Amino acid sequence: xxxxxxxxxxxxxxxxxxxxxxxxxxxxxxxxxxxxxxxxxxxxxxxxxxxxxxxxxxxxxxxxxxxxxxxxxxxxxxxxxxxxxxxxxxxxxxxxxxxxxxxxxxxxxxxxxxxxxxxxxxxxxxxxxxxxxxxxxxxxxxxxxxxxxxxxxxxxxxxxxxxxxxxxxxxxxxxxxxxxxxxxxxxxxxxxxxxxxxxxxxxxxxxxxxxxxxxxxxxxxxxxxxxxxxxxxxxxxxxxxxxxxxxxxxxxxxxxxxxxxxxxxxxxxxxxxxxxxxxxxxxxxxxxxxxxxxxxxxxxxxxxxxxxxxxxxxxxxxxxxxxxxxxxxxxxxxxxxxxxxxxxxxxxxxxxxxxxxxxxxxxxxxxxxxxxxxxxxxxxxxxxxxxxxxxxxxxxxxxxxxxxxxxxxxxxxxxxxxxxxxxxxxxxxxxxxxxxxxxxxxxxxxxxxxxxxxxxxxxxxxxxxxxxxxxxxxxxxxxxxxxxxxxxxxxxxxxxxxxxxxxxxxxxxxxxxxxxxxxxxxxxxxxxxxxxxxxxxxxxxxxxxxxxxxxxxxxxxxxxxxxxxxxxxxxxxxxxxxxxxxxxxxxxxxxxxxxxxxxxxxxxxxxxxxxxxxxxxxxxxxxxxxxxxxxxxxxxxxxxxxxxxxxxx
Numbered sequence: 001x002x003x004x005x006x007x008x009x010x011x012x013x014x015x016x017x018x019x020x021x022x023x024x025x026x027x028x029x030x031x032x033x034x035x036x037x038x039x040x041x042x043x044x045x046x047x048x049x050x051x052x053x054x055x056x057x058x059x060x061x062x063x064x065x066x067x068x069x070x071x072x073x074x075x076x077x078x079x080x081x082x083x084x085x086x087x088x089x090x091x092x093x094x095x096x097x098x099x100x101x102x103x104x105x106x107x108x109x110x111x112x113x114x115x116x117x118x119x120x121x122x123x124x125x126x127x128x129x130x131x132x133x134x135x136x137x138x139x140x141x142x143x144x145x146x147x148x149x150x151x152x153x154x155x156x157x158x159x160x161x162x163x164x165x166x167x168x169x170x171x172x173x174x175x176x177x178x179x180x181x182x183x184x185x186x187x188x189x190x191x192x193x194x195x196x197x198x199x200x201x202x203x204x205x206x207x208x209x210x211x212x213x214x215x216x217x218x219x220x221x222x223x224x225x226x227x228x229x230x231x232x233x234x235x236x237x238x239x240x241x242x243x244x245x246x247x248x249x250x251x252x253x254x255x256x257x258x259x260x261x262x263x264x265x266x267x268x269x270x271x272x273x274x275x276x277x278x279x280x281x282x283x284x285x286x287x288x289x290x291x292x293x294x295x296x297x298x299x300x301x302x303x304x305x306x307x308x309x310x311x312x313x314x315x316x317x318x319x320x321x322x323x324x325x326x327x328x329x330x331x332x333x334x335x336x337x338x339x340x341x342x343x344x345x346x347x348x349x350x351x352x353x354x355x356x357x358x359x360x361x362x363x364x365x366x367x368x369x370x371x372x373x374x375x376x377x378x379x380x381x382x383x384x385x386x387x388x389x390x391x392x393x394x395x396x397x398x399x400x401x402x403x404x405x406x407x408x409x410x411x412x413x414x415x416x417x418x419x420x421x422x423x424x425x426x427x428x429x430x431x432x433x434x435x436x437x438x439x440x441x442x443x444x445x446x447x448x449x450x451x452x453x454x455x456x457x458x459x460x461x462x463x464x465x466x467x468x469x470x471x472x473x474x475x476x477x478x479x480x481x482x483x484x485x486x487x488x489x490x491x492x493x494x495x496x497x498x499x500x501x502x503x504x505x506x507x508x509x510x511x512x513x514x515x516x517x518x519x520x521x522x523x524x525x526x527x528x529x530x531x532x533x534x535x536x537x538x539x540x541x542x543x544x545x546x547x548x549x550x551x552x553x554x555x556x557x558x559x560x561x562x563x564x565x566x567x568x569x570x571x572x573x574x575x576x577x578x579x580x581x582x583x584x585x586x587x588x589x590x591x592x593x594x595x596x597x598x599x600x601x602x603x604x605x606x607x608x609x610x611x612x613x614x615x616x617x618x619x620x621x622x623x624x625x626x627x628x629x630x631x632x633x634x635x636x637x638x639x640x641x642x643x644x645x646x647x648x649x
Contacts, residue, residue, distance in 0.1 A: 044080070045070040063087045067107075072123040075115045077161065080123055083110035105151040112174075114160045148180040148187075165313065171195055180209055195262035200226040212239050228257030233282065241286035249278040270330035273298040287311050294321075301326050307368075314393075317366040329378035350545060351466040358394075358418040366391040380405070380441050394418040400428075406441075407451065408432030424468055425459035435480060444545075444574045450483025450509065458515060470518040470543030477512035487579050488568055504553075505530060518543030529553060538570075545574045550582060 039045050050065015068082040089104035115123040153176040161168040175192035187209035191202040204222035211218050217238035224231040228251050235245010251257045252275045258266050268274050280294040290308040297303075307319035367390045375382040383404030390397050396416045403410040412428035430438070431453045439445040456476035460468035482505070489502025506527050513522040518541065525536030538549030547570055554565040567582040 042069075047079075048086075050085075071113065071115075072121070072125075074117055074121065075113075075123040077113050077115070077159075079111075079113070081110055081112050083107040103149045105148060107153050108155070110153055110156045112156060112158045114158065116160075116162050116164070118164045148178065151178040151180075152176070183210060184208065196260045196264060198227045198260045200224060200260055206237070215239065217242055217244075226257055226260040228253040228255070228260060229276075235282065241284070243282060243284040245282060247278070247280055247282040247291065249276060251276040269328075271299050271301055271326070271328045272330075275299055296321075299327075301328075314362075315364045317364050317368065320369045321371075323370070323372040324374075326372045326375045329376050331377060351464075351469050351543070353464045353466045355463050356422060356465065358416065358422050361391055361394040361396055361416070361418045364391065365393070366396075405430075405433065406437040407434040421461065422463050422468075423459065423461045425457075425474075427457045428455065430454045435478075435483070447486040448483070449486070450480035450506075452478055452480030452483075452509070454478035466543070472515050472518045472542055474515045475513065476515075477510070479510040480508060482507050483509070506534070511536070515542070522549075525551070527551070527553075531555060546572060547574065547577055 047066075047068045047070075048064050049067075052065070053063045064086045066082070066084055067086050068079040071078065071080040085108045087104060087106040087108075113123070117123075153174070156174040156176070157170065157172050158174050159168060159170045171193055173192075173194045175190075177190040178187060180187040186205055186207045189202075189204045189206070191204075193200045193202070202222060202224045204220060206212065207219040209218070215238070217236045220233075220235070220237045222233045222237075229249065231247070231249045231251075233243065233245055233247050235243060237243040237245075254268055254273050254276050255266055258264070275298075277297040278291075278295070280291040280296075283290045283292070288308060288310050290306070292306045294305055294307060295302075301323060303321045303323045305319060305321040307317065307321070310316040310318075367388070369386070369388045371386045373384055375385050384402065385400075385404070386402040388399040388401060390399070394417070398414040398416075400410060400412050400414070408431050410428060410430045410433070412426060414426040414428070415424065417423045417425075432451060433454065435452050435454075436446060436449040439448055454476065455478075456474060458472055458474035458476075460472045462468040462471055485504040485506065487501065488504055492502060506529050508528045509526065511522050511525040513520050515521075520540040520542055522539070523537040525534075527534035527536065532553050532555040534551055534553040536549060536551040538547070540547050540549065549571075550567050550569045552565050552567045568579060569582045570577050570579050572578045
């Protein structure tokens with residue numbers, strides 16, 4: 001708002017000079033003298049062109065043609081302000097009585113160019129601070145009383161350029177309406193903007209408006225009305241972009257409000273502020289805004305705490321927030337809509353391929369702490385949670401200080417990095433966790449029941465959940481106490497019943513695993529059973545949502561102490577895996593000795609038959625094949641000798 005007060009100061013200087021000129025000079029010289037006086041008091045050249053029309057009664061008035069106010073020497077892009085015309089009206093009767101009562105001050109179709117240099121200088125900083133409500137210098141005798149019935153700017157174009165970043169924002173259709181009827185009293189403002197096409201109207205009342213020109217903060221009330229809701233401020237403010245007071249907002253449609261501000265196409269997930277209600281104590285000094293005693297409602301989620309924003313090149317957000325039950329279930333919506341591309345796996349449906357837009361991480365840096373009694377993530381249900389989130393140059397880290405989940409505790413960190421394409425990773429440890437509840441939520445696997453400990457370190461890359469899951473790499477492990485496996489009765493299998501179904505009770509399990517290309521592989525599963533032990537090996541395709549894993553229970557006392565193993569293979573999609581006995585492997589593992597013995601018995605019978613038929617005698621250690629070969633060679637030699645003998649008869 002500081003630039004607004006500067007523009008008003010321009011107009012007040014112009015009005016006073018024009019009024020004095022009217023009393024002394026003919027109309028054809030008023031414009032030039034007024035321009036010279038304004039230039040002398042502001043340090044900016046003023047150009048007035050076109051005819052200057054003057055009226056004397058009942059309103060003393062001046063109407064100029066085109067006008068322009070020069071820009072700062074370092075600024076670019078033309079005059080700081082130009083308009084098609086400027087009109088000034090003064091109450092003649094009040095002037096005769098010793099007061100200046102401006103009945104009207106109007107600029108038509110102005111273009112206002114605001115600019116900030118790379119070193120922080122602003123082009124609207126001009127020498128109008130000395131303008132007093134009296135219209136003359138403070139040391140002058142018999143100061144005049146200055147009031148302003150109405151100042152009006154219509155159909156203005158306001159541009160703002162930041163030379164440090166090169167960014168330029170342009171706002172068309174800007175309107176400004178000011179009423180200041182009492183020199184020592186309040187001024188009312190109405191500012192109309194259309195940054196997004198629909199009007200945004202800001203109304204404000206400043207007590208003792210004249211005090212602003214003396215640099216003193218004044219009580220004020222301001223309210224912004226826009227599509228989607230209202231924002232209200234009640235406190236104190238000053239021309240140095242200072243504000244201190246109560247800030248409240250009621251935005252039942254945040255999307256419409258953002259669109260009205262020129263930020264369209266934002267689909268806010270449910271739970272993060274489709275509707276926003278806010279109340280807090282604002283302290284703003286131009287470079288930092290702080291909200292203390294904050295009460296924030298995002299849809300059905302209620303939070304309290306304090307938040308501060310440092311207005312640097314990249315805004316930095318800090319704060320502490322607490323909440324009761326947080327409903328963030330929309331974040332795991334699998335349709336890629338309001339969930340932003342997340343998604344729990346649907347049975348047989350695969351992971352969501354909707355693009356995850358993480359570009360918002362570049363808009364701010366942050367360090368925020370959040371404590372909640374519970375968090376509903378849709379796919380995952382969490383209990384008491386305490387997380388510290390930091391964001392530094394598009395790399396967000398969630399440090400999990402405390403997280404109650406599935407009967408146990410989870411700790412570690414989760415990273416989302418969008419500096420050079422999106423990647424996610426983490427290091428998590430869980431203790432005392434209900435494995436059935438966790439595996440059901442994470443992968444739809446509900447056959448494994450136990451309480452245990454687990455750790456995992458992982459990294460995934462991609463712009464969709466499907467791509468991330470198919471690229472996962474990492475490692476981990478887990479161990480459990482007593483538990484149950486549904487769908488197979490290993491005890492019954494070990495007793496010779498080869499039918500599937502039932503349940504298996506185990507005393508403990510442990511395993512480690514590696515992940516590469518989205519496939520988890522394990523070859524060291526160890527399971528202690530009441531009647532035996534079991535091993536396991538295989539893989540789980542996390543990206544493709546399928547499993548191919550074999551569990552082999554081993555009884556050391558079966559078959560008269562020779563042992564018995566029954567490989568059970570779990571194979572197929574997560575949605576409907578098939579459990580079966582691997583008979584070929586079972587036969588090889590359990591009856592290889594019998595098979596080898598039977599093969600030897602059959603081989604011996606064949607050999608005996610051959611040697612008897614051919615009349616072959618084996619030497620010690622000689623195989624039947626070698627004996628037959630020798631017998632054939634001897635026979636051939638005998639025949640050859642006979643043949644050669646006949647040649648010499």
